[in-house]
Amino acid sequence: GKTYRVAAIAGDGIGKEVLPEGMRAVETAAAKFGLEIEFTSFDWASCDYYLQHGQMMPDDWFETLKGFDAIYFGAVGWPATVPDHISLWGSLIKFRREFDQYVNLRPVRLLPGVPCPLANRKPGDIDFFVVRENTEGEYSSVGGRMFAGTEREFVLQEAVFTRHGVDRILKFAFELAEGRPRRKLTAATKSNGISISMPYWDERVEEMAKSHPGVSWDRQHIDILSARFVMQPDRFDVVVASNLFGDILSDLGPACTGTIGMAPSANLNPERRFPSLFEPVHGSAPDIFGKGIANPVAMIWSGAMMLDFLGNGDAAFKAAHDAIIAAIETVLTQGPRTPDIGGTAGTAEVGKAIAAAI
Amino acid sequence: GKTYRVAAIAGDGIGKEVLPEGMRAVETAAAKFGLEIEFTSFDWASCDYYLQHGQMMPDDWFETLKGFDAIYFGAVGWPATVPDHISLWGSLIKFRREFDQYVNLRPVRLLPGVPCPLANRKPGDIDFFVVRENTEGEYSSVGGRMFAGTEREFVLQEAVFTRHGVDRILKFAFELAEGRPRRKLTAATKSNGISISMPYWDERVEEMAKSHPGVSWDRQHIDILSARFVMQPDRFDVVVASNLFGDILSDLGPACTGTIGMAPSANLNPERRFPSLFEPVHGSAPDIFGKGIANPVAMIWSGAMMLDFLGNGDAAFKAAHDAIIAAIETVLTQGPRTPDIGGTAGTAEVGKAIAAAI
Ligand SMILES: CC(C)[C@H](C(=O)O)[C@@H](O)C(=O)O
Ligand SMILES: CC(C)[C@H](C(=O)O)[C@@H](O)C(=O)O
Numbered sequence: 001g002k003t004y005r006v007a008a009i010a011g012d013g014i015g016k017e018v019l020p021e022g023m024r025a026v027e028t029a030a031a032k033f034g035l036e037i038e039f040t041s042f043d044w045a046s047c048d049y050y051l052q053h054g055q056m057m058p059d060d061w062f063e064t065l066k067g068f069d070a071i072y073f074g075a076v077g078w079p080a081t082v083p084d085h086i087s088l089w090g091s092l093i094k095f096r097r098e099f100d101q102y103v104n105l106r107p108v109r110l111l112p113g114v115p116c117p118l119a120n121r122k123p124g125d126i127d128f129f130v131v132r133e134n135t136e137g138e139y140s141s142v143g144g145r146m147f148a149g150t151e152r153e154f155v156l157q158e159a160v161f162t163r164h165g166v167d168r169i170l171k172f173a174f175e176l177a178e179g180r181p182r183r184k185l186t187a188a189t190k191s192n193g194i195s196i197s198m199p200y201w202d203e204r205v206e207e208m209a210k211s212h213p214g215v216s217w218d219r220q221h222i223d224i225l226s227a228r229f230v231m232q233p234d235r236f237d238v239v240v241a242s243n244l245f246g247d248i249l250s251d252l253g254p255a256c257t258g259t260i261g262m263a264p265s266a267n268l269n270p271e272r273r274f275p276s277l278f279e280p281v282h283g284s285a286p287d288i289f290g291k292g293i294a295n296p297v298a299m300i301w302s303g304a305m306m307l308d309f310l311g312n313g314d315a316a317f318k319a320a321h322d323a324i325i326a327a328i329e330t331v332l333t334q335g336p337r338t339p340d341i342g343g344t345a346g347t348a349e350v351g352k353a354i355a356a357a358i
Numbered sequence: 359g360k361t362y363r364v365a366a367i368a369g370d371g372i373g374k375e376v377l378p379e380g381m382r383a384v385e386t387a388a389a390k391f392g393l394e395i396e397f398t399s400f401d402w403a404s405c406d407y408y409l410q411h412g413q414m415m416p417d418d419w420f421e422t423l424k425g426f427d428a429i430y431f432g433a434v435g436w437p438a439t440v441p442d443h444i445s446l447w448g449s450l451i452k453f454r455r456e457f458d459q460y461v462n463l464r465p466v467r468l469l470p471g472v473p474c475p476l477a478n479r480k481p482g483d484i485d486f487f488v489v490r491e492n493t494e495g496e497y498s499s500v501g502g503r504m505f506a507g508t509e510r511e512f513v514l515q516e517a518v519f520t521r522h523g524v525d526r527i528l529k530f531a532f533e534l535a536e537g538r539p540r541r542k543l544t545a546a547t548k549s550n551g552i553s554i555s556m557p558y559w560d561e562r563v564e565e566m567a568k569s570h571p572g573v574s575w576d577r578q579h580i581d582i583l584s585a586r587f588v589m590q591p592d593r594f595d596v597v598v599a600s601n602l603f604g605d606i607l608s609d610l611g612p613a614c615t616g617t618i619g620m621a622p623s624a625n626l627n628p629e630r631r632f633p634s635l636f637e638p639v640h641g642s643a644p645d646i647f648g649k650g651i652a653n654p655v656a657m658i659w660s661g662a663m664m665l666d667f668l669g670n671g672d673a674a675f676k677a678a679h680d681a682i683i684a685a686i687e688t689v690l691t692q693g694p695r696t697p698d699i700g701g702t703a704g705t706a707e708v709g710k711a712i713a714a715a716i
Contacts, residue, residue, distance in 0.1 A: 084550040085557070093551075117588050119477040143516075143554040154520040157555035158501075162512040192442040193451075193605065196501040197515035199443065223605045227613030230475050230588060247551065247581045248606065255585030 003036040004310050007068045007275070011046050011091070013284025014294035014347075015074020021296035021351025022072060025327070026303040028355040029320040035307070039072070045091040047078035056090030062098060065275060070306050071095065073279040074299065078286060092279075096134050099274035101267035102165065103172050104132035104246060105305070106281065108233070108253030108263075113332035114341055116258045118230065126257050128236040131173040132246020134267055136165040137197075139243045161197045161242070166204045172270060173240035174212040184237035185217040188225050188245040201242065225249070229256055254281065261340050264301035266309060278306040292346045295338040297328055300354055304328075327357035361394040362427045362668050365633070369404050369449070371642025372652035372705075373432020379709025380430060380657035383685070384665065386713040387678040393665070397430070403449040405436035414448030420456060423633060428664050429453065431637040432657065436644060450637075454492050457632035459625035460523065461530050462490035462604060463663070464639065466591070466611030466621075471690035472699055474616045476588065484615050486594040489531040490604020492625055494523040495555075497601045519555045519600070524562045530628060531598035532570040542595035543575040546583050546603040559600065583607070587614050612639065619698050622659035624667060636664040650704045653696040655686055658712055662686075685715035 008023060010016040023039055030037045042064075043049060044057045056076075058064070065071060073095075077087050095101065110116055110126040142158035170187075177185040187205040191198035202219060209217050220228065222245050228235065229252050241249055254263035263281040280298030288294055304324035311317020331353045337343025338350055345353075366381060368374040381397055388395045400422075401407060402415045414434075416422070423429060431453075435445050453459065468474055468484040500516040528545075535543040545563045549556035560577060567575050578586065580603050586593065587610050599607055612621035621639040638656030646652055662682035669675020689711045695701025696708055703711075 085553060088550055089553070117476055119475055139551045139553075141553050142514075145554070145558065151521060154518065155555050155558045156500075157517040157519070157552060159515040159517065160512065161515070163509060190602070190605075192446055193497045194515060194602070195443060195447070195497075195499050196503070197513050200503065200513045222602075223609035226584060226606050227609045227618050230610065230613040231618070244548070244552070244580075247548075248584050251581035251585045252588065252610075255588040260585050260589070 001034070001036055003038050004069045005067070006037055006039050006306070007065055007071045008039045008041045009045050009071060010041070010043070010074040011076040011284065012048070012078045012087070013075055013286050013289040014282070015076065015284055017289070017292060017294045017347050018280065018296045018299035019072070019074040021347060021354075022299035022303045024351055024355045025300040025324055025358060026072075026307065028358045029307065029324050032323065032358060033316045033320040035316060035320060040068070045073075045076060047076070047082040047087050050082050050087065050090070056087060057094070066099070068275045069310055071275050071277040072303065072306060073277050075280065075282065075284040077284045080286065093139070095277050096267055099269055099277070100135065101269050101274070101277055102133065102135045102168060103266070103268040103270060104134040104250070105266040105268060106130045106132065106250040106253070106263060108250075108257055109259070110257045111259060111262070111332055112329055113337070114258045114262070118233070118256055121233070126233045128233075128253070129176060129238050130246055130250040130253055131169065131176060131238060131240045132250055133165060133169040133241070133243050135243070136160050136162060137243035159197050161200055163204065166201060167208065170204060170208040170240060173238055174208055174215055177215045177238040178212060180237055182237040183215050185215050186225070186236060186239045187217065187219045188222050188239060188241035188249060189219045190222045190245075192221060222248070226252055229253055233257075250281065261295050262297040262301065264298050264305055266302070266305045268309065276309055278302040292348065293339050294347050295340050296347050296351045296354070297332070300324060300351070301328060323358050324354075327354045330357045359392070359394055361396050363425070364395055364397050364664070365423055365426045365429045366397045366399045367403050367429060368399070368401070368432040369434040369642065370406070370436045370445070371433055371644050371647040372640070373434065373642055375647070375650060375652045375705050376638065376654045376657035377430070377432040379654035379705060379712075380661045382709055382713045383658040383682055383716060384430075384661040386716045387665065387682050390681065390716060391674045391678040393674060393678060398426070403431075403434060405434075405440040405445050408440050408445065408448070414445060415452070424457070426633045427668060429633050429635040430661065430664060431635050433638065433640065433642040435642045438644065451497070453635050454625055457627055457635070458493065459627050459632070459635055460491065460493045460526060461624070461626040461628060462492040462608070463624040463626060464488045464490065464608040464611070464621060466608075466615055467617070468615045469617060469620070469690055470687055471695070472616045472620070476591070476614055479591070484591045486591075486611070487534060487596050488604055488608040488611055489527065489534060489596060489598045490608055491523065491527040491599070491601050493601070494518050494520060495601035517555050519558055521562065524559060525566065528562060528566040528598060531596055532566055532573055535573045535596040536570060538595055540595040541573050543573050544583070544594060544597045545575065545577045546580050546597060546599035546607060547577045548580045548603075550579060580606070584610055587611055591615075608639065619653050620655040620659065622656050622663055624660070624663045626667065634667055636660040650706065651697050652705050653698050654705050654709045654712070655690070658682060658709070659686060681716050682712075685712045688715045
């Protein structure tokens with residue numbers, strides 16, 4: 001079989017603590033199912049690197065990484081020394097844009113053994129995907145400030161929605177829905193308030209729906225949609241959203257399942273022209289860094305998503321993915337658990353238990 | 359005492375069913391505390407009116423309403439016959455903009471007798487305000503489309519943040535926080551992703567904080583802030599946000615308290631140059647219109663907010679406000695209740711019970 005080359009980038013804070021546990025799980029599953037995964041570690045895309053070099057990454061980062069099959073990423077950000085907009089726009093957001101990782105895919109799932117903040121919900125009740133556009137929309141650097149420093153000061157911030165960008169994320173989401181048992185899609189919008197970009201988004205959703213007749217779909221305004229994540233999370237299957245709305249929904253969803261510290265994510269370039277990136281949703285968590293108590297589940301779960309994507313339908317990779325998920329569920333049910341979910345175990349202890357369960 | 363003149367506008371759908379109950383409660387409280395409130399009803403700002411006249415309101419709506427002390431508003435929208443962007447931009451959004459109702463104030467409170475979707479929360483645990491900027495920000499009609507109909511098509515949507523607009527909403531929010539026991543303020547931001555408008559917003563928050571040293575404040579990104587509404591709703595006191603973020607948070611907050619159908623709102627012009635507008639957060643609810651089962655609590659609660667604002671600190675008005683809130687709590691605890699919260703009573707029955715409790 002082919003050897004898959006993965007760039008392992010720990011980044012900052014607890015990224016450095018959870019990445020080794022993710023690699024352990026991936027290597028264990030790979031060994032079990034006969035997959036060849038080869039990790040290469042890099043210490044840049046981190047604030048430490050920035051403090052030494054005045055930039056987050058070396059000039060040749062693109063050339064260095066572009067031949068890899070995937071990037072397995074810890075977390076970036078250390079606001080005490082480097083402002084977030086420098087660390088993030090100098091690394092993570094560059095990867096997403098320049099490697100054209102236009103899909104940000106985030107599962108929302110109620111797991112066994114995890115305290116759920118919603119009343120009367122049990123594992124199995126909540127199981128859906130947020131598909132977030134990851135390169136354009138509200139996250140733009142176009143705009144500016146006028147009359148700076150005076151009473152008349154104002155800023156303009158442009159949101160940019162291209163047909164190219166909108167159609168490809170909608171296509172991905174409709175196809176994802178087609179492959180799931182419920183075949184349902186909800187598109188987040190706000191066309192009753194935001195009067196140019198969102199009606200355009202609605203228009204493209206309607207157009208894309210025509211070529212995916214097997215999917216039952218609706219549109220919901222982001223305000224009431226957020227409310228329904230709390231009130232009726234069992235109703236969702238695939239939720240597709242713009243960059244900003246997807247950002248909000250993919251934190252809110254895991255919050256509703258009690259898994260905000262355990263949520264994985266995939267930043268995908270579905271055409272595989274560039275490496276895709278797999279990272280936990282949690283950040284670098286300066287408050288708990290160094291204590292060895294970070295929950296490694298998000299990192300490990302992201303590793304499972306990575307194997308699934310690398311396999312591109314291959315049965316052995318799917319089996320490796322499923323084995324990791326099953327191992328996570330076993331350990332969440334039986335322990336050991338990290339303190340954030342009521343346990344007393346450390347990062348490595350949980351990581352080893354998951355590897356053993358694989 | 360002065361006679362306060364209130365324009366009563368039912369609008370569409372259940373707006374027509376709940377407004378009379380709101381007026382009943384306000385009139386009862388006014389009579390009890392010796393306040394002079396005079397209602398004048400209008401049938402425009404409704405889709406019925408639009409279907410007859412091709413516009414949502416008569417040309418002289420501004421002249422007609424501007425002398426009123428307040429507008430007591432039901433709900434607008436009937437998407438089956440009039441698209442939302444026509445009905446809303448032709449009425450509600452016009453009021454907000456042209457009467458410069460730049461504060462949208464929405465209480466989030468866990469009420470007795472209301473099933474809460476969050477586990478282990480009880481009345482008293484959740485009690486905060488969302489203060490939403492209501493005239494500018496992401497809700498703008500500036501922008502456009504290029505290469506329409508081709509593969510290269512794209513749209514630009516401008517968000518507009520002025521110092522005038524940002525500073526006055528922040529000032530209102532800081533002053534509100536100053537008058538509350540906990541004196542806490544959280545500003546919603548997304549400056550790590552939206553790189554021009556949100557850093558500007560952050561800058562103005564920091565500046566405004568300097569002149570309100572008694573308030574302890576922080577900034578939270580909208581993604582994690584939304585998550586915390588679910589996970590730690592007891593932590594908030596005053597949450598200030600841009601137009602879009604405030605829209606989301608003020609639906610999400612009531613969803614977390616189980617009161618999305620019961621949430622009130624005030625659209626305020628704090629300087630009283632123009633009438634302020636008081637409306638339930640729920641819309642016209644075409645699905646239940648005509649059945650007489652709409653929950654009138656949001657409308658009645660909005661009426662209490664109206665009295666409080668009209669009184670501008672006056673003790674009799676405050677007492678009238680408190681009496682309405684107490685009556686709502688009594689009826690929510692003892693019944694009768696509408697079907698949305700597990701009862702079998704109709705709109706008028708609940709409205710009369712609340713009036714009686716006042
Ligand atoms: C109907 C819509 C335009 C409106 C808004 O987004 O302002 C509503 O959601 C609200 O919150 O009052
Ligand atoms: C850190 C931030 C720029 C980022 C985003 O908003 O995209 C994060 O919240 C995420 O969701 O990955």
